[in-house]
Amino acid sequence: MAVADVAISCLDSISQLSDHIKDSVLYLDGGCAESFQYLGAFPVLLGLGARAVCSLEKMSPLDLVIDWNSKLGPRGNIVIMTSHLLSDAHRYILRCLSSHQDVHHCTIFTCISEIAHSAYPDSPLGPDAFHEYETLLVQDFEELVKKRWAKATKSIDENYPETKTAKDEGWLQFTSNDEDIPDLGGRNLVEDKFTSHTGYVGKNLIVSVHHFPLIMCPLSPRAFVLPSEGSVAEAYLSLQHEDSLSQGLPPLNSGVPSDGDDASAGVILTAHFLYHLASKMDLKMEIFSLGNSSKMVGKILTDMSSLYDVGRRKRSAGLLLVDRTLDLLTPCCHGDSLVDRIVSCLPRRERTTASTPKKGSQIQLKPGMVNLQRTSLDFQIPLNEVLMGEDDKVNNNRLFNGIGSFLLGWNSDGSGTKTADSVEMSSNIQKQGHISPRMEELKGSIVATDSLRRTPYLEALLDRKTKDGVILVKKWLQEALRRENISINVNIRAGVASRSELLPMIEALAKSQSSLIRNKALIQLATATVLALDESQCARWDAFISAEKMLYASAGDTSQSLAAQIGDLINKSAFFHSHGQKNENKKKPQSLLSLQDALLLTAVGYILAGENFPTSGPSGPFSWQEERLLKETLVDAVIENPDVAELKFLHSLKEELEANRKRISAEENRDTPAKEPDIDDFDDDQWDTWGDEDTNQNKDHSYGDMQLKLELRDRVDTLFKFLHKLSSLKSRNKSFGEGVFLPESGFSIDSSTRKGFLYKLVTRVLSKSDVPGLEHHSSAVGRLFKSGFGRFGLGQAKPSLSDQDVILVFVVGGINGLEAREVQEAVSESGRPDLELLLGGTTLLTPNDMLDLLLGQYGYI
Numbered sequence: 001m002a003v004a005d006v007a008i009s010c011l012d013s014i015s016q017l018s019d020h021i022k023d024s025v026l027y028l029d030g031g032c033a034e035s036f037q038y039l040g041a042f043p044v045l046l047g048l049g050a051r052a053v054c055s056l057e058k059m060s061p062l063d064l065v066i067d068w069n070s071k072l073g074p075r076g077n078i079v080i081m082t083s084h085l086l087s088d089a090h091r092y093i094l095r096c097l098s099s100h101q102d103v104h105h106c107t108i109f110t111c112i113s114e115i116a117h118s119a120y121p122d123s124p125l126g127p128d129a130f131h132e133y134e135t136l137l138v139q140d141f142e143e144l145v146k147k148r149w150a151k152a153t154k155s156i157d158e159n160y161p162e163t164k165t166a167k168d169e170g171w172l173q174f175t176s177n178d179e180d181i182p183d184l185g186g187r188n189l190v191e192d193k194f195t196s197h198t199g200y201v202g203k204n205l206i207v208s209v210h211h212f213p214l215i216m217c218p219l220s221p222r223a224f225v226l227p228s229e230g231s232v233a234e235a236y237l238s239l240q241h242e243d244s245l246s247q248g249l250p251p252l253n254s255g256v257p258s259d260g261d262d263a264s265a266g267v268i269l270t271a272h273f274l275y276h277l278a279s280k281m282d283l284k285m286e287i288f289s290l291g292n293s294s295k296m297v298g299k300i301l302t303d304m305s306s307l308y309d310v311g312r313r314k315r316s317a318g319l320l321l322v323d324r325t326l327d328l329l330t331p332c333c334h335g336d337s338l339v340d341r342i343v344s345c346l347p348r349r350e351r352t353t354a355s356t357p358k359k360g361s362q363i364q365l366k367p368g369m370v371n372l373q374r375t376s377l378d379f380q381i382p383l384n385e386v387l388m389g390e391d392d393k394v395n396n397n398r399l400f401n402g403i404g405s406f407l408l409g410w411n412s413d414g415s416g417t418k419t420a421d422s423v424e425m426s427s428n429i430q431k432q433g434h435i436s437p438r439m440e441e442l443k444g445s446i447v448a449t450d451s452l453r454r455t456p457y458l459e460a461l462l463d464r465k466t467k468d469g470v471i472l473v474k475k476w477l478q479e480a481l482r483r484e485n486i487s488i489n490v491n492i493r494a495g496v497a498s499r500s501e502l503l504p505m506i507e508a509l510a511k512s513q514s515s516l517i518r519n520k521a522l523i524q525l526a527t528a529t530v531l532a533l534d535e536s537q538c539a540r541w542d543a544f545i546s547a548e549k550m551l552y553a554s555a556g557d558t559s560q561s562l563a564a565q566i567g568d569l570i571n572k573s574a575f576f577h578s579h580g581q582k583n584e585n586k587k588k589p590q591s592l593l594s595l596q597d598a599l600l601l602t603a604v605g606y607i608l609a610g611e612n613f614p615t616s617g618p619s620g621p622f623s624w625q626e627e628r629l630l631k632e633t634l635v636d637a638v639i640e641n642p643d644v645a646e647l648k649f650l651h652s653l654k655e656e657l658e659a660n661r662k663r664i665s666a667e668e669n670r671d672t673p674a675k676e677p678d679i680d681d682f683d684d685d686q687w688d689t690w691g692d693e694d695t696n697q698n699k700d701h702s703y704g705d706m707q708l709k710l711e712l713r714d715r716v717d718t719l720f721k722f723l724h725k726l727s728s729l730k731s732r733n734k735s736f737g738e739g740v741f742l743p744e745s746g747f748s749i750d751s752s753t754r755k756g757f758l759y760k761l762v763t764r765v766l767s768k769s770d771v772p773g774l775e776h777h778s779s780a781v782g783r784l785f786k787s788g789f790g791r792f793g794l795g796q797a798k799p800s801l802s803d804q805d806v807i808l809v810f811v812v813g814g815i816n817g818l819e820a821r822e823v824q825e826a827v828s829e830s831g832r833p834d835l836e837l838l839l840g841g842t843t844l845l846t847p848n849d850m851l852d853l854l855l856g857q858y859g860y861i
Contacts, residue, residue: 323811335817573595
């Protein structure tokens with residue numbers, strides 16, 4: 001029996017494209033690049049015969065160099081793979097075609113099916129989406145070439161006697177603005193070449209569009225998320241209404257069955273993705289759902305099933321769909337997971353945003369399209385911070401100085417402008433210590449399929465807690481050193497691992513170039529572990545854990561205790577840092593948690609308050625006195641720390657807050673002490689000048705401060721109304737909450753032993769306990785028995801999710817690393833070694849992502 005493995009399924013699907021990829025230039029958009037990075041698919045693509053693998057959004061003239069080698073056979077084959085809707089990727093596809101003048105066949109693979117294109121809200125394409133797009137793309141390409149040909153012909157007629165240098169021929173002049181498609185007319189080509197190319201485009205260009213569904217980021221063979229730059233993850237999950245929290249999260253459970261016609265774009269695309277995923281993995285799904293959005297996904301999946309699937313030999317599996325809004329506490333908190341620590345501290349690759357087509361294109365989007373801009377999942381591991389020793393740094397400085405001298409001497413006989421530019425560039429090198437953004441330091445990425453003795457590194461770390469994961473990394477490094485016959489003089493203690501122990505082992509393993517290549521995957525992951533163990537990173541993560549433990553403990557006491565704890569966190573994060581700035585002669589103390597962090601903890605506190613002190617009053621789970629005190633504390637904190645102005649509830653107040661903070665700092669730094677108030681300062685005669693703007697400038701400032709405070713109070717009131725929604729999570733899912741969050745289910749006030757929602761849910765499912773609110777979606781065969789043969793006594797028993805040997809749990813809204821580990825723990829504790837459980841989610845969530853979703857630009861505050 002085949003093992004359900006999402007990574008192998010993806011790689012097998014790529015291998016089936018060999019006929020299309022061979023002898024072609026392959027272009028990948030940002031979402032596909034993310035997916036193939038986790039899969040380690042780039043060597044596979046080159047092994048299938050691709051001439052080069054290039055970026056679709058960030059095209060370069062150097063991409064055309066590949067076609068200069070005539071030994072590679074006939075030129076002109078381009079393959080484009082996109083994780084976006086065709087309408088979103090259109091401008092990039094058109095730019096790609098316009099750059100390759102000799103292209104005669106363009107094959108496009110999109111992860112969005114033809115039916116999904118037509119079902120997408122406000123989609124410009126109909127049921128025959130692929131054929132329609134093929135026609136429209138050729139039309140747009142013809143129009144583009146004709147316009148550029150006319151422009152170039154006019155230029156040639158006007159400047160025919162002028163000759164250009166040969167070095168410019170054959171190079172595409174890209175503009176720095178992504179909104180512009182490259183101008184073919186800017187190329188110095190003769191008129192007859194443009195004429196022949198125009199006829200060539202109209203007659204011989206062949207465009208074919210196909211569906212390639214398996215674009216995802218596998219964290220392990222049993223866990224995956226969708227690429228952050230793909231249309232499925234970017235599509236909105238809820239529009240703004242009273243039950244919505246964020247554009248990137250499902251709405252709260254209203255208790256009323258949702259109409260399938262009101263399904264959001266994210267729900268529609270998610271359903272189609274899961275349908276084709278099951279089809280590619282030869283799984284016949286029994287669908288169960290929990291939550292309003294999940295029920296809509298299940299309904300769409302059920303409607304897509306047909307009687308034609310009855311005769312096919314497919315492996316039976318269960319699909320459990322869960323709304324993320326049923327548990328917002330777990331992704332907001334900092335759990336005991338090494339993978340979560342790693343992904344929270346690593347920098348990420350800059351996004352390549354797909355924009356809408358330009359005006360005048362045959363593909364035009366209708367108004368109402370809304371896309372999220374999720375943070376990229378391509379985590380960049382700065383290997384130079386670990387692999388570069390002191391000698392390398394000295395040589396690096398020498399290299400920088402040499403390049404600076406070279407630039408100073410370059411164009412020394414040329415114009416003054418070029419010389420000035422060289423001097424400025426050399427100065428920047430010496431000041432900043434690097435050459436340019438394009439000459440970046442040595443970096444690596446997380447690859448899920450790299451393994452040791454067929455055990456994927458990332459999967460093994462997902463299944464372990466922080467301490468156990470670090471020890472496992474140390475064991476891998478020791479084994480690799482033994483295999484390479486490398487000895488190091490380091491005192492290695494048994495049973496523990498630290499940053500000081502891992503660093504020398506990584507440096508020794510990477511010292512030899514051959515060893516570095518053979519152990520690249522392990523070196524990258526070990527380096528990421530070392531960065532996560534950095535003192536500053538650990539201190540901040542542990543500070544979060546400590547604060548969350550205090551909130552849990554206070555939630556088990558009284559509402560007054562919990563409110564006081566939240567207020568204390570806001571005060572410490574806001575004023576501890578500012579207090580240290582008043583005396584510059586002393587060392588400035590730094591608060592481990594910022595005010596943004598305190599706001600995330602405030603959200604956690606309100607969720608806990610709703611679970612422990614439910615109330616329907618206007619002040620939420622707290623009394624009006626407690627909440628009023630919290631509001632005043634937050635207003636004062638925002639005034640002291642205007643950096644939080646990026647959050648949505650403070651939108652448009654950034655300049656006012658910064659100006660107010662500068663004025664306060666200037667007053668604090670004055671050398672003269674403040675004057676003690678005198679009785680004469682309150683003379684009645686001064687009341688005659690009240691409101692006179694030219695009389696006293698200080699009164700203008702006081703009035704401005706009052707205006708700012710009043711405006712801030714209104715904004716803070718809006719924020720706390722949003723927090724009341726978070727506190728209502730349990731009351732909105734009352735029957736379900738009482739069925740799962742019982743003490744005997746593992747719920748505990750101690751956050752170190754508390755298990756997440758998915759763990760408790762999977763445990764109840766596998767123990768065959770009743771889960772209130774769980775809905776089963778009948779298959780086509782089940783509906784036939786229910787409506788037809790059932791009348792004659794040929795009924796069908798309701799299937800049970802626990803009876804399935806393969807279970808796919810998909811969280812609409814995203815998952816984190818802690819949940820991936822706890823779900824596998826639930827399987828291990830169930831006593832069913834034959835059970836294969838896969839976990840998927842819309843995206844990989846970190847606490848910072850949750851802060852952005854709830855209080856950032858995509859939150860409905």
